[in-house]
Amino acid sequence: MLAVTAGACADDRREPLVVLGPWTGDEGEAFETMLRRLDDGAGRTYTYQGTRSLRETLVAQLEADAPPDVAILNSVGELTEYARAGRLQPLTPAATARAYPPWAPALDVDGARRTYWVPLKVDLKSLVWSVRGRPAASPRWCVGLASQATSGWPGTDWVEDILLHQAGPDVYTEWATGRLSWRDRRVRAAWTTWAALLGDRSRASLDQSLTTPYVGTPDPAKGGGPRGLLYSLTPRCTHEHQSAFIRYVYAGDPVDVRPSAGFLRGRAAHDGAYEVAGDMAAVFGDDPAARTLVERLSGARARTLWRAEAKRELRPFFPAATDPQPTDPTGRRIAGILTGRARTLCFDASDVMPPGLRDAFHRAVLQYFRDPAPRRLDELLGQLDTVREDAAEDTGPGRPPSSGVCAPPGG
Template identity: 65%
Template sequence: MRVLRGLRALRVLMAGCLLVLVPGCASDTPDPLVVLGPWTGKEGEAFEAALQRLDDGTGRTYTYEGTRSLRETLVSQLEADTPPDVAVLNSIGELTEYARRGKLKPLAAPTRERAFSPWAPELLVDGSRSTYWVPLKVDLKSLVWSKKGTPSDDPTWCVGLASQATSGWPGTDWIEDILLHQAGTDPYEKWATSRLSWRDPDVVRAWTTWARLLDGRTEDSVEQSLTTSYEGTSGPAGPRGLLNSPGFECTHEHQSAFIRYVYAGDDIRVEPSARFLGGRAENRDTFEVAGDMAAVFSDDPDAQELVERLSSPAGRERWRAEADPAVRPLFPDTKGLPPTESANTVEQEIDGLLNSTARTLCFDASDVMPPELRDAFHRAVLEFFRDPAKKRLDSLLQQLETIRVQVDEDADDARSFRPPEDVCAGPGG
């Protein structure tokens, strides 16, 4: 943040130089483009390294700001009228909201062609249809992790629900994945895009299935899960994952592909989640994914050029080359990219599931929902985890249904700004 404030101050100073001739002000060097994104630690370092090597021949430089509190940071910057030039977000609901408010700039033609359908739709804004974001990478979510040699017939589940301002999302991932594999893509898409009631039997069944899978937890265990990060406890080398965290007597973890960065050893295995969730056989090769999408917030034409380069095969290849295997970015369609030698069996397995096994990829449902409904979903998961009684569930689902209906009514005059109705597609778009 200190670096970013310095850049903002520099921009103010340079603007003053245009009005007043101040000694030492004159410079032909443009300000660095500011990129705001969700990656920190090794992920952030890899992305920043790739960013610095995206030489366009003009000498333009880039500054990356990574934060785990992405929405809060971006909202505060927009309120201060100091937005980043480019931001990378994982929420289609938020991006739709920013487009509706006129905060996003339509993408240039070369980038629009790479917009992975249906997750980057054309939106009707001021009478014109345009594409406003492009996916840069994805993470496979329908995964279960365990230690090699651990029987999988009767798993004891690791659960860590804490995550700063967005605590609860590991629980929403559970419910989304269960609904997808039990009910299939059609009910999932309708629910994700607010066209299916939260009181629908398929939705209720997903919640009760989650409670059944986690049944038998003690009060101490529940409190531990509510207050422990999804990364597990920290050791000398950083987060060590829930499977390796002291005090967690568990054998299996339901978590996205990104968590592999805390499991660096060869004693961890990963497998599709479908068989653990009580789903139907026809949904076995359907997977939930999360995506990170780049959007342009400034009028600087170089910001458009940057997004075009980041989303290109060359940009992907450079990003992948700069990253350690544990944080190497994943893509839903690797056409145009040379094959990569996977560093371990875990990466090989995930890449194979994403690009060979997967028949259908469905975008993370809560990330499609309007922000107010998504946030309420996060809170409801935390409350349900603490008290999974049927009466409590009925009350929580009615609250979520009330919010869904209200958001739907408020959007009556702006339906063209809604997220796409189709959020599932084959790996090639």
């Protein structure tokens, strides 16, 4: 009996915990190596599954009643839905202590207030990249709206960022959580400001932007890797609005990065606010070891290992100033804003919204980019308001709280 029991325990130790996440290629390899090194040999082993079709993969696994033990998602709206549906396990106290706002608000679910996810990797979004030495006075904007997963999000980032800077964190929060109409004049002004910034565009330019990936076209000099929009589009553009992650595309290129509020001079009353995004880990399996794994993934050792394994230009940003941060000049500057210079951080609004409304927002941006006529905008905002109202009937008390969307830099 002792031999059988010992054998069963050994089998249990060998059964790996599965982590499903969004990183592939070099990013996926760095995370997987960190995960492998995080295993101390005393308990369970870990295996990583990386995919660019994260939502579709997770939904399929849930429908097959075979969820991963841990999944890493960037959408607070999706995570909120899973928590309300009873799919998520609340975190351990140690992991909860690292659930810094605005990345991980506590939720009221079934009469209890708990934390269900914790940020592993974060990004700063309110940034403009440019060819070094190009003045900010008259930018020619690069736009690439195509994405393998969901096209249109580079445009929603623009609308969100403009609304945050023009109307402030309070209005932004009310809108992101479905408490403000899309037909509100301040929301409408964000769309029209975006169109005015981009200026008149030819049909060829519109088509090029709608079909060009957000990372630009392949560059033979980089082994087929992306060359970035600043070097991809014809005629040459000078400035690009994009999140901090794009720095890996421009590694070695002469580019500058500046806060986006400076490009709304005369319109931006809230230049201390920045939009952010994140990749959050949540426990889907009922194995207690999965909760322990998330606790370890959000800890100092995991972050130190991850930074050591990642290529210099792919070293992740973490939410607290005490965390290890990138060491390249661009990375250090961005980390300084993220963990110190910013007065307020607001989570990506479309990723706060329920998935159905987020997807409708992406589609509406593509339609508006092609046809920015005032009457067309009124139609699109009316349609989005209908989706918002329908979503509000389903979310109830489980939707993200207003107090959790924007917050000072934490940790």
